[in-house]
Amino acid sequence: MFKKGKKLQIILILSLVLTLVFSGCGKPAEPADQPEETPEKTNEEAAKDNESNGEPKYGGIFHSYLDSNFNTLDPAFATADRDGRMVALLYDSLIRYDTEGKIIPSLAKSWETPDDTTLIFHLVENAKFHNGNPFTAKDVKYSFERVLDPDVASPRTWVFEKVKGAKDFMEGKADIVEGIEVVDDYTVKITLEQPFAPFLSMLGMPAAHIVDKNEIEKYDNQKDYALNPVGTGPFKFVEFVADSKFDLEVNEDYFAGRPYMDGINYRIIKDASTSVAEFEAGNLDELEIPPADIDRFQNNADYAPYIVKKSTLWNYYIGLTSNKKPFDDIKVRKAFCHAIDREAILNTVLRNKSVLSNGPIPPGLDGYRDDLNPYPYDPEKAKELLAEAGYSKDNPCSFEFLYADSKSNVALIEPIQAMLNQVGFDVKLGSMEWNAYKAEVRAGKAQAFYLSWGADYPDAENYLYPLFHSSMSGGGGNETRYNNPEFDKTIEQAQATSDYDERIKLYQKAEDIVLADAPRLWVYLGINWTAYRPEVKDVKVYRIFNADKKLDMWLDR
Structure with a gap:
C-alpha cells in the first residue's frame, strides 16, 4: 500500500473533481449507476410501479425526446x-x-x-x-x-x-x-x-x-x-425536422397487434437541463435522469415511485494500444491495471451510480462470471512491474491518455491520472472533439484511450470477437491492436461450436486469455435511470438497445 499522505492527496483530488462533475448542467457521457450493496432487481420488479391495476386502453400520444438528431x-x-x-x-x-x-x-x-x-x-x-x-x-x-x-x-x-x-x-x-x-x-x-x-x-x-x-x-x-422510411413496424413515419422534432403515428394494421398508443412525438433537446425542466413542467412523459439529478429525483416522493432503473450491457473500459510503446510491454499494461482504484472512482466520482466491471462479458449474458477480479488495486505491485519493465523515478513511464472532451470524462480521468502518476507513470492528458477522437483511436494513434462497448446482439461472442480478434483491428472494434493467435483460435472454435454449454466454456476460456494479456482495463457497467409520468403504464425494460417496440406501454389519460 502507498503512504497515508499520498492516499490523502488522491482523496482530495477526487473531492475536487466531484465539484467539477456535479456543478455543470451538460449531460455526462457516462450513465449513472447504483450502490453495490443494493440488490439488483429484475426488469419486472424495476417497472412494477408503472404497472396499472386497470385494463390497458388505446389512445394518446407519448411525448419523449432525443438528445441529438439521428x-x-x-x-x-x-x-x-x-x-x-x-x-x-x-x-x-x-x-x-x-x-x-x-x-x-x-x-x-x-x-x-x-x-x-x-x-x-x-x-x-x-x-x-x-x-x-x-x-x-x-x-x-x-x-x-x-x-x-x-x-x-x-x-x-x-x-x-x-x-x-x-x-x-x-x-x-x-x-x-x-x-x-x-x-x-x-x-x-x-x-x-x-x-x-x-x-x-x-x-x-x-x-x-x-x-x-x-x-x-x-x-x-x-x-x-x-x-423517408417505410417498414412493417408498429409505428409509421410522419415528419422529421432537424434540431426540432420527430413524429410517429401508430400502424393500425400491425401484424402482431396494434400498439396501445396513437403515436410518439420526439423533440430534439440537446441540453440535459432543458429536458429535466420540460419533464418537471409536464411536457415530457419520460426523462433519462442525468447523474447529477438522480439523488434529487430519488428523494422526491412525486417522482421516486415512477423511476425505472435499467442495467445496460454497456461496458466502459480504458484501452491500451498493444503494438505501441509503452503498452507493447505486458508488464506495463498490468502495472497500469493494478495502479487504479476503480472502486474509489466509482464510489466518489460516479457516486455509487455504476457497477464495477471486471471483464468483457457483462452480467446478463451467458458466460458471465461474478468471481473475476484479475487486477485488484495494488499500487505496490504496479511499482514492481514498472521497475521490472525498466522504469524508475528518474525514468518514469510516459504516455498520453486521450479522451473525448466532456466535463464528465475529465471528472473520471483526472483521478486516474493522479493514481497512475503515484506509482511511476508520467501521464499527459489529451482531450479531443468526439469525431476527431474516434478517428485517432481507430487509426491506432492513441497510446491509451477511454471508450465503451455495447451489445449489437445478445451473445458473449459480441464482446470478444470484435474487440480482440486480430482481423478486427481498427474500425472493426479492436482499437487496441491486440493480437494473440491462441485467442483467435479459441473464439473461432467457439463460433463454430453448436453445443451450447461447450460454446460458453470456450467464451470463458477466450475471456481468460485476454484478461491475462490486459489490452483493456474494464472499469464499470452502465445503468440508466428513467423517470416516467404517473400516467405512463406497463413500461418494459429491455437490455438490448433496439428491442423496445413500445407494444405494451399505454397511457392512462
Whole structure:
C-alpha cells in the first residue's frame, strides 16, 4: 500500500473533481449507476410501479425526446444507438429480443436448423409494409442482399458475410447470394459457409430489419431513402425536422397487434437541463435522469415511485494500444491495471451510480462470471512491474491518455491520472472533439484511450470477437491492436461450436486469455435511470438497445 499522505492527496483530488462533475448542467457521457450493496432487481420488479391495476386502453400520444438528431432511418446504415432504437419502431426483423435479450419470433413465426449451417424460417402471412404492400420472403432476400451490395456501401456487411456466397456477391462474381433462398412466399432458407452459432441472434440487429424494394428504388440515390422510411413496424413515419422534432403515428394494421398508443412525438433537446425542466413542467412523459439529478429525483416522493432503473450491457473500459510503446510491454499494461482504484472512482466520482466491471462479458449474458477480479488495486505491485519493465523515478513511464472532451470524462480521468502518476507513470492528458477522437483511436494513434462497448446482439461472442480478434483491428472494434493467435483460435472454435454449454466454456476460456494479456482495463457497467409520468403504464425494460417496440406501454389519460 502507498503512504497515508499520498492516499490523502488522491482523496482530495477526487473531492475536487466531484465539484467539477456535479456543478455543470451538460449531460455526462457516462450513465449513472447504483450502490453495490443494493440488490439488483429484475426488469419486472424495476417497472412494477408503472404497472396499472386497470385494463390497458388505446389512445394518446407519448411525448419523449432525443438528445441529438439521428443519423439515418435506413436499416442498412443504422449503427448508432439512437438510430437503432428508431429503426425498431419503424421496421421488423425475422427475430427480436425480449426484455432479457432472449430471442423470440417476429416476422419469422418459427424456424428450424436441420444442420449446423442451415436455418429455415417460416414467415408470418399477415404483415404489410406501411404503404400496404404485403411482406413476403422476397423482401427478406432483397433486404439482406442489399446490405451486402458493394454499391450500397453499408457499414454492416459483416452481419451477413458468413452466408454462403456472400463473398462472391460482394466481389461482383455473382448476381445473387447463393445462401439466401426463397423457398416459397413465406419460407426463407439461409445457408452459411460454415457453422457460426451466433448468427441467429444477429438477425435482430438493425441491419437485418426488412425494407420494401419498391420504396428503396424510388430514389436515384438510396441515401435519400434515409429520411423517408417505410417498414412493417408498429409505428409509421410522419415528419422529421432537424434540431426540432420527430413524429410517429401508430400502424393500425400491425401484424402482431396494434400498439396501445396513437403515436410518439420526439423533440430534439440537446441540453440535459432543458429536458429535466420540460419533464418537471409536464411536457415530457419520460426523462433519462442525468447523474447529477438522480439523488434529487430519488428523494422526491412525486417522482421516486415512477423511476425505472435499467442495467445496460454497456461496458466502459480504458484501452491500451498493444503494438505501441509503452503498452507493447505486458508488464506495463498490468502495472497500469493494478495502479487504479476503480472502486474509489466509482464510489466518489460516479457516486455509487455504476457497477464495477471486471471483464468483457457483462452480467446478463451467458458466460458471465461474478468471481473475476484479475487486477485488484495494488499500487505496490504496479511499482514492481514498472521497475521490472525498466522504469524508475528518474525514468518514469510516459504516455498520453486521450479522451473525448466532456466535463464528465475529465471528472473520471483526472483521478486516474493522479493514481497512475503515484506509482511511476508520467501521464499527459489529451482531450479531443468526439469525431476527431474516434478517428485517432481507430487509426491506432492513441497510446491509451477511454471508450465503451455495447451489445449489437445478445451473445458473449459480441464482446470478444470484435474487440480482440486480430482481423478486427481498427474500425472493426479492436482499437487496441491486440493480437494473440491462441485467442483467435479459441473464439473461432467457439463460433463454430453448436453445443451450447461447450460454446460458453470456450467464451470463458477466450475471456481468460485476454484478461491475462490486459489490452483493456474494464472499469464499470452502465445503468440508466428513467423517470416516467404517473400516467405512463406497463413500461418494459429491455437490455438490448433496439428491442423496445413500445407494444405494451399505454397511457392512462
